[in-house]
Amino acid sequence: MVHLYPIAAGLTVLIAAHGLRKGSLSLSGAVGALIAGYGTLANPLPTFGVLLLVFYLTGSRATKVKADVKARLEREAVSHSRSEDANGVKHKAHAGGQRDAMQAWAGGDGFCALAPDAGDGWSRTLVLLALGHFACCMGDTLASELGILSRSKPVLVLNPFRQVPPGTNGGISLFGTLMSLIGGLFMGATAALTTYLSNPACSVSAKSASWLTLWSAGVHGADRMLWLNIIFLGGLGGLLGSMIDSVLGATFQRTYYSRETKQVLLGRLPPKKQSKSGSDDSEWVVITGYDILSNNQVNLISSVATSALVAYLGTSVLV
Numbered sequence: 001m002v003h004l005y006p007i008a009a010g011l012t013v014l015i016a017a018h019g020l021r022k023g024s025l026s027l028s029g030a031v032g033a034l035i036a037g038y039g040t041l042a043n044p045l046p047t048f049g050v051l052l053l054v055f056y057l058t059g060s061r062a063t064k065v066k067a068d069v070k071a072r073l074e075r076e077a078v079s080h081s082r083s084e085d086a087n088g089v090k091h092k093a094h095a096g097g098q099r100d101a102m103q104a105w106a107g108g109d110g111f112c113a114l115a116p117d118a119g120d121g122w123s124r125t126l127v128l129l130a131l132g133h134f135a136c137c138m139g140d141t142l143a144s145e146l147g148i149l150s151r152s153k154p155v156l157v158l159n160p161f162r163q164v165p166p167g168t169n170g171g172i173s174l175f176g177t178l179m180s181l182i183g184g185l186f187m188g189a190t191a192a193l194t195t196y197l198s199n200p201a202c203s204v205s206a207k208s209a210s211w212l213t214l215w216s217a218g219v220h221g222a223d224r225m226l227w228l229n230i231i232f233l234g235g236l237g238g239l240l241g242s243m244i245d246s247v248l249g250a251t252f253q254r255t256y257y258s259r260e261t262k263q264v265l266l267g268r269l270p271p272k273k274q275s276k277s278g279s280d281d282s283e284w285v286v287i288t289g290y291d292i293l294s295n296n297q298v299n300l301i302s303s304v305a306t307s308a309l310v311a312y313l314g315t316s317v318l319v
Contacts, residue, residue, distance in 0.1 A: 008041035008049065015056065024060050047127060050194045051134040051187060058138065058186075062145040070148055074167045075263040125311050127191070128233065132310030135187040135234045136241025136303045139180035143242045147176020156288065157246040165257055167264035169295075170250020170288055177242065184238015188231040196227065233310050241306035248298045254291040256284040268294055 016033045019025030025033055041049035147154075154171035156162045164171045249255075256265035260283045268291060293301075 003042075005038075005042035008038055012037035012041060015053075019056075019060075024063075045127075045195070046198045047191055047194045048130050051130060051191060054187065054190050055134050055138050055141075058183075059141040059145075062142055065146060066149055070145075070167075073148060073165070073263060074266050075258065075261065076266045125315055127195070128311040128314040129307045131188065131191045131230065131234055131314075132237045132241075132307035133303050134191075135184040135237030135310065136245075136306035137299070138183035138187045139238025139242045140183075140245045140299065140302065142183040142238075143172075143176040143180040146179045147173055150175035156250055157243070158250050164255075164287065165262070165264050167266070168257075168288060169253040169255045169298075170246050172243075172246050177239070180238045180242035181235050182238070184241070185231060185235035187238065188234015191234060192227045192230040195230075229314065233314050236313070237306050237310045240309060241302050244305055245298055245302040248293065248301060249295075250288055251290065252292040253289045253295065253298055254286055255288045257287045258283050259285060266295075 012034055015037060016025065016030040019033060020027065020030040037052065040052045043049075148166045150166070150173040152173055152175070153163045154166055154168065154173040154176065156164050156168070157170050157172045254268070257263070258265070265284060
């Protein structure tokens, strides 16, 4: 029998409509958010849906932080347009900060999904895959959207002695790295707290694990460590995901830099301008990387790799 989730459907429609109205989602993005959002929210375990909502809302808000400052550092590249404005004058935050919906697989109810033996281990694996995915996405988003505001100039992840302009693919800073760690820890805490509060079986299995005494030793120390491990894995996912993204970006993404406006180009195609002789006279120069992967492809590879690493560590090492 197919189970329908009207609350999940209604909430997904509201989010997609809000994103479309605010400009944080394009029309295709809104349709994708409807499908991916419902697939994530429509299951008995709310952890997946809460992770999605927390990531979407936090990531959209982070994009808007000091948008005017980021607009002076980055320039959006929009293909298939002849106007100069469409070639990237506006920063993404001016359009609301577009975010894509992410999909995670769902587990069951009636047992603690994070217990090592739940569902022969598959339930725990699925939760950890989702945690790794969203921790990676949150860590990378905060590192990109807030790390660019760092007072110190970023360095290239593969060459820490080379300074690069803010917004460069593969550029990292201490502040940005800290933001990726905080983002991952935030998602780990969200997953742990949501699962603990929403699933009676998890509450019973960890009933002695008071949040005020998590670090104290006791008979149920293993239960306490379960929740600490989830938070730790979230932080690790945020940090690892951001680093994987940076390494891929520095290598397989090409970064263009404007010598005139001192801006980094967001996108693969540099805008062209015509010189007086009628020939192309681009102001953009290549500063890093090869034009092999798009930003979406880098994000996909990073999230898949991080999800696999977090799930492996959570099921084979931190058990």
